[in-house]
Amino acid sequence: MSYIAKPSAHHPALPKNALGLTRRDYEGTMSTLCAGCGHDSITAALIEACFEMDLPAHRIAKVSGIGCSSKAPTYFLSRSHGFNSVHGRMPSITTGANLANRDLVYIGVSGDGDTASIGLGQFCHAIRRRVNMTYIVMNNGCYGLTKGQFSATNDKTSPSKKGDANPFEAIDLCQMAIQLGAGFVARSFSGDKVQLIPLIKAAISYWGFAFLDVVSPCVTFNNHPTSTKSYDYVRAHNMAVDKLDFIEEKDEITADYAEGTSVAVTMHDGSRLVLHKLDQQHDPRDADAAIMAIRSNAAKGRVATGLLYVNETQRDMHDILATDARALNSVSMTELCPGAKVLEAINTRLR
Amino acid sequence: MSGINDFVVKFATVNGSGSASANGIFAKTLFRMGVPVSPKNIFPSNIQGLPTWYEVRVSEAGYLGRRDGIDLMVAMNPQTFKEDLAEVVPGGWLLYDSTLPRVWPRDDISIIGVPIAEMCAAKWQDTRQRQLFKNMVYVGALTALLDMDVEVLKSAVADQLKGKEKLVAANMEAVALGREYACRNFDCPLPIRLRHADGAKGKILVSGNEAAGLGAIYAGATVCAWYPITPSTSLAEAFERHAKRLRVTKEGRRLFGIVQAEDELAAIGVAIGGGWNGARSFTATSGPGISLMSEFLGLAYFAEVPVVLFNIQRGGPSTGMPTRTQQSDIISCAYASHGDTKHVLLFPANPTECFAMGAEAFDLAERLQTPVIVMSDLDIGMNEWVTEPFAWNDAHVHDRGKVLSADELEKFKEIKGKDWGRYQDVDLDAIPYRTLPGTHPTKGAFFTRGTSHDENARYTEDGRAHARVLDRIRRKFDTAQTLVPKPEVAIRDKSGKTGLIYFGATTPAVHEALDLLEREGVKVNAMRIKAFPFTRDVASFCAMHERVFVVEQNRDAQMRSLLMTEAEIPGAKLIPALNYDGMPLTAAFVQGVVLKRLQPAKAAAE
Numbered sequence: 001m002s003y004i005a006k007p008s009a010h011h012p013a014l015p016k017n018a019l020g021l022t023r024r025d026y027e028g029t030m031s032t033l034c035a036g037c038g039h040d041s042i043t044a045a046l047i048e049a050c051f052e053m054d055l056p057a058h059r060i061a062k063v064s065g066i067g068c069s070s071k072a073p074t075y076f077l078s079r080s081h082g083f084n085s086v087h088g089r090m091p092s093i094t095t096g097a098n099l100a101n102r103d104l105v106y107i108g109v110s111g112d113g114d115t116a117s118i119g120l121g122q123f124c125h126a127i128r129r130r131v132n133m134t135y136i137v138m139n140n141g142c143y144g145l146t147k148g149q150f151s152a153t154n155d156k157t158s159p160s161k162k163g164d165a166n167p168f169e170a171i172d173l174c175q176m177a178i179q180l181g182a183g184f185v186a187r188s189f190s191g192d193k194v195q196l197i198p199l200i201k202a203a204i205s206y207w208g209f210a211f212l213d214v215v216s217p218c219v220t221f222n223n224h225p226t227s228t229k230s231y232d233y234v235r236a237h238n239m240a241v242d243k244l245d246f247i248e249e250k251d252e253i254t255a256d257y258a259e260g261t262s263v264a265v266t267m268h269d270g271s272r273l274v275l276h277k278l279d280q281q282h283d284p285r286d287a288d289a290a291i292m293a294i295r296s297n298a299a300k301g302r303v304a305t306g307l308l309y310v311n312e313t314q315r316d317m318h319d320i321l322a323t324d325a326r327a328l329n330s331v332s333m334t335e336l337c338p339g340a341k342v343l344e345a346i347n348t349r350l351r
Numbered sequence: 352m353s354g355i356n357d358f359v360v361k362f363a364t365v366n367g368s369g370s371a372s373a374n375g376i377f378a379k380t381l382f383r384m385g386v387p388v389s390p391k392n393i394f395p396s397n398i399q400g401l402p403t404w405y406e407v408r409v410s411e412a413g414y415l416g417r418r419d420g421i422d423l424m425v426a427m428n429p430q431t432f433k434e435d436l437a438e439v440v441p442g443g444w445l446l447y448d449s450t451l452p453r454v455w456p457r458d459d460i461s462i463i464g465v466p467i468a469e470m471c472a473a474k475w476q477d478t479r480q481r482q483l484f485k486n487m488v489y490v491g492a493l494t495a496l497l498d499m500d501v502e503v504l505k506s507a508v509a510d511q512l513k514g515k516e517k518l519v520a521a522n523m524e525a526v527a528l529g530r531e532y533a534c535r536n537f538d539c540p541l542p543i544r545l546r547h548a549d550g551a552k553g554k555i556l557v558s559g560n561e562a563a564g565l566g567a568i569y570a571g572a573t574v575c576a577w578y579p580i581t582p583s584t585s586l587a588e589a590f591e592r593h594a595k596r597l598r599v600t601k602e603g604r605r606l607f608g609i610v611q612a613e614d615e616l617a618a619i620g621v622a623i624g625g626g627w628n629g630a631r632s633f634t635a636t637s638g639p640g641i642s643l644m645s646e647f648l649g650l651a652y653f654a655e656v657p658v659v660l661f662n663i664q665r666g667g668p669s670t671g672m673p674t675r676t677q678q679s680d681i682i683s684c685a686y687a688s689h690g691d692t693k694h695v696l697l698f699p700a701n702p703t704e705c706f707a708m709g710a711e712a713f714d715l716a717e718r719l720q721t722p723v724i725v726m727s728d729l730d731i732g733m734n735e736w737v738t739e740p741f742a743w744n745d746a747h748v749h750d751r752g753k754v755l756s757a758d759e760l761e762k763f764k765e766i767k768g769k770d771w772g773r774y775q776d777v778d779l780d781a782i783p784y785r786t787l788p789g790t791h792p793t794k795g796a797f798f799t800r801g802t803s804h805d806e807n808a809r810y811t812e813d814g815r816a817h818a819r820v821l822d823r824i825r826r827k828f829d830t831a832q833t834l835v836p837k838p839e840v841a842i843r844d845k846s847g848k849t850g851l852i853y854f855g856a857t858t859p860a861v862h863e864a865l866d867l868l869e870r871e872g873v874k875v876n877a878m879r880i881k882a883f884p885f886t887r888d889v890a891s892f893c894a895m896h897e898r899v900f901v902v903e904q905n906r907d908a909q910m911r912s913l914l915m916t917e918a919e920i921p922g923a924k925l926i927p928a929l930n931y932d933g934m935p936l937t938a939a940f941v942q943g944v945v946l947k948r949l950q951p952a953k954a955a956a957e
Contacts, residue, residue, distance in 0.1 A: 323605050323607070351556070
């Protein structure tokens with residue numbers, strides 16, 4: 001199997017966004033993942049989010065590691081540059097790319113093996129550095145390409161398709177992300193596009209490190225009745241802590257939201273997130289409460305979804321490093337190279 | 352053999368005792384007197400307490416390789432008295448702190464006892480001062496014994512302690528103390544001593560890592576990611592120090608981004624990410640880091656992403672000798688990563704070249720769209736060398752390689768007669784055109800990947816496409832061969848049958864050995880390799896000679912293997928001369944290997 005191009009012809013009446021582009025302009029090549037794979041739904045949600053946000057695709061960079069999830073960037077945004085790197089190392093590539101050009105939107109796509117096992121260190125340190133990016137984990141609890149081994153996010157209570165017990169506890173990436181200081185942490189489900197699309201939009205708009213863990217059933221290896229990452233299980237146990245409205249800066253704010261039940265968060269680019277609290281205990285601006293919400297739901301066998309945590313005032317890596325406002329890759333060599341005269345002064349000091 | 356401006360002094364001290372700055376001042380003074388010196392730090396992998404040595408060879412003739420046989424030992428560390436005593440040449444000297452007098456079991460050398468601790472105790476009350484100034488007291492004694500220019504010494508102290516005038520005065524008091532004691536008690540100066548000279552005139556005294564960090568500044572590098580590892584750490588730190596001075600805008604914003612990564616994997620990942628996105632990016636590491644970076648080097652090779660890697664080699668294998676020198680990563684760097692990979696290597700021989708090649712590496716990496724590895728080592732990287740001043744031509748235009756602008760993408764077909772494709776060999780030099788993210792709304796986007804891809808960067812499992820891409824990348828090495836620095840050839844005998852190949856830090860020792868051999872009537876032609884892939888000159892030099900010695904600092908004759916594999920030189924012709932004990936090579940070693948091989952033949956002919 002090589003790649004499969006999609007025909008570029010489309011219906012002339014397809015709706016266009018502010019850039020005059022259709023959804024088709026945000027697509028990639030044909031997916032080669034299994035039919036029904038949760039990852040394809042996430043891909044569709046990404047296309048929809050970017051289309052609706054009127055994002056110029058060429059100003060987005062897609063970066064991934066290795067695995068089924070990391071193949072997905074081929075299936076969306078064909079007008080964007082993409083980088084399918086090595087296993088578990090998407091965060092470092094994105095960090096370097098972001099250092100070189102702070103003006104692009106970075107979408108990192110990873111999987112549960114790619115992030116929670118081989119790439120756990122890089123995941124942690126990209127968060128610690130506050131890389132301004134959207135980090136999406138397509139989380140199916142198993143290794144698909146190598147035929148269904150458990151991953152580190154698979155619940156201890158969730159056996160394999162063949163019935164083998166999983167001996168180890170799961171790593172909860174959202175809890176880790178909150179502890180490590182990710183400014184935006186959300187969990188969603190590939191089968192819930194009503195929740196997923198606004199979360200993706202909000203994550204992309206967020207200035208700083210935005211983490212999105214999307215439970216995405218593996219139809220081939222982890223969708224059996226006893227799996228806790230199956231469509232049926234997640235539908236039955238999905239506990240949304242809030243409902244998100246994402247309002248872009250250009251959009252008129254039409255409704256007022258009742259105090260106490262809603263939280264409004266203004267983003268760096270002027271867009272607003274309005275969160276309708278479904279769980280009255282949950283305040284997404286409180287990291288401890290967010291971790292509690294995840295843990296108390298998990299204790300009841302439920303998956304807490306929605307925007308779990310948001311820090312409205314995060315400074316990103318460039319703010320911390322005090323780099324120039326211009327993209328470093330745009331600064332001319334004349335400005336970067338100090339020249340012969342300065343070198344002569346350096347020589348003098350070394351004499 | 353030793354005499355005026357020609358001797359070796361060795362300081363044996365305890366790590367963390369403050370001796371490093373006193374020793375540095377000693378070497379700087381000699382350098383400023385115009386005398387060529389080569390200080391070598393022989394230090395432990397330790398912060399405090401273990402033995403450390405500082406060996407300074409003085410050579411008015413300019414032979415700055417290491418030389419065995421210590422003329423004057425400054426033995427300040429009781430832990431190593433026995434071995435330090437043994438190293439002194441017959442007729443030499445040993446200076447020690449005679450506060451606790453001891454009998455030295457050798458009668459063929461002169462012992463110079465200076466009651467250093469006692470003098471310091473009498474002079475200073477503070478215990479820390481008593482300890483630190485001991486070092487300057489022995490330097491003071493040396494000013495008399497070796498006839499050092501005290502005014503020059505003072506300037507070196509003042510430079511080291513800029514802004515701390517009181518400390519300068521106190522240090523000079525310590526110097527005076529040692530100097531006066533030596534004058535009163537010994538016949539000063541010794542037959543080995545100094546005089547002003549001009550061998551070091553116009554040169555600079557600097558380490559290779561300092562130079563390479565500065566080279567990256569001049570190259571316009573903006574992204575640096577690294578993980579601390581001896582002996583490469585000081586390179587990234589030098590880059591940062593220079594950048595903070597030279598790369599800050601009027602508004603106080605930085606024109607560089609440095610990441611001290613979580614490990615070497617991330618360090619090279621960040622550098623590759625930056626290179627992919629059009630910033631000149633680099634990392635610096637040493638042996639273990641090379642092993643860790645190998646997977647990513649394969650990605651950058653196959654996906655054709657420019658990146659520069661400085662490898663400051665140390666003693667391997669494994670953790671090996673982190674504070675000793677070797678040239679033992681040649682094979683692992685030339686072929687780093689699984690599958691068919693091959694990387695461009697540069698071999699600087701001194702700090703001046705670390706600067707120049709440190710800058711050139713970025714031009715090559717962007718031109719060739721591939722990793723370029725600068726193969727320095729601990730000896731060049733961490734020791735200060737007397738070397739030619741850095742030079743920069745303001746007319747130099749940085750070669751940013753084939754990167755298309757939006758406008759060039761628009762006109763690509765018009766100009767080149769073909770559609771753009773990321774891995775299309777349009778110019779038949781095996782170098783394709785790349786585009787950077789964000790360039791054009793509809794043109795030039797592609798997917799960079801380590802999986803097999805066709806000429807248009809599309810994923811493929813078509814074996815023919817895979818082989819075609821691999822073949823083109825191999826051909827890119829032919830182009831590389833025309834761009835990398837050519838070897839330096841020195842012919843002493845046009846019809847000579849013996850050649851010698853060397854590279855990197857062994858250069859001064861080899862030059863000295865060639866002179867020594869010539870004095871004995873053995874003329875050896877020599878070639879210094881500066882880069883891999885080998886240019887054509889390498890094969891023709893080998894063809895000119897019946898036998899070619901290959902001098903290198905590793906056990907397995909790695910450069911020789913590379914010459915056999917890549918330049919197809921018959922192995923029988925290449926005679927290994929291998930030094931791998933972690934200490935910098937000496938001329939005597941090279942001379943010995945050559946004579947042992949040549950003289951039996953000479954004897955048989957006679």
